[in-house]
Amino acid sequence: MQTRKLAVEGALEFTAPVFADDRGLFVSPLQQQPFETAHGGPLFKTAQSNHSKSRRGVVRGIHYTVTPPGTAKYVYCANGRSLDIVVDTRVGSPTYGRWDAVVLDPVDFRAVYLPIGVGHAFVALTDDTVMSYLISGPYVARNELALSVLDPRLGLPIPEDIEPILSQRDIAAPTLAEAERQGLLPDYERCLEQEALLGTEDQARTGPRS
Known part of the structure; x- marks a missing residue:
């Protein structure tokens, strides 16, 4: 498993080895030991898995979760091809307002880890793009927030x-600056506190989740 730090502090890219033969292939997009070595902490306990299917041109995001409790995500593309984008929405982070992007597909089988407080978006580059997510907390609608993926300040690489x-919902989402003025963005230090609880018994006792 190859690992790479992304431009957003705490976000990681993983590339798993693919074992292919005349029958097809086998791959493990998430592996505990490489994750914990790269992350520097335990693998989060998965509370929910999500599956989305999108046609070419669909853009989902930028989505993030009220923190606390916050959620961490591990994302890969099971079919099609996507441009996966991580955006640092944590006020006070050394990489606040910065983004990075990774092409995900079922050829190289890259995956992306988004720590608590980091926003997520993706662009479906083909029809039938299937995204698979592992999430550290269950969905709670009132905790799920969005930012404009077309924010000119961010200049995301669509x-x-x-x-x-x-x-x-995404059309009506505020810009990063508007959300900051309204006090809607997560605080970096609070995000680190919640991140430190991942993989522990306390993870399940940090309040309502999204």
Whole structure:
């Protein structure tokens, strides 16, 4: 398993070895030991797994969770091809407002880890793009927030040949600056506190989750 630090502090990229033969292939997109070595802490306890299917041009995000409790995510692309984007929405973070992007597909089988407080978006580059997520906490609608993926300050790398297809929620989402002024963004230090609880018994006792 190859690992790489992304430009957003705490976010990681993983590339698993693929074992292919004339029958097909086998791959393990998430492996505990390489994750814990790269992360410097225990693998989070998974409370929920999510599966989404999108046609080409669909853009989902930027989504993040009220912290506390916050959620960590581990994401890979099971079919199709996506441009996965991580955005640092944690006020006070050394990489606040910075983003990084990784192409995910079922060829190289890269995966991305998003620590608590980091925003997530992706662009479906093909029809039938399937994204698979492991989440550290169950979905709670009132804790789920969004930022504008078209925020000019962020300048996210949406391909020029893509006409973004957005949900009404994402169309109406505020910019990063607007969300900061409204006090909607997570605090970096609080996010680190919650991150330190992942993989422990206290993870299940940090309040309502998303």
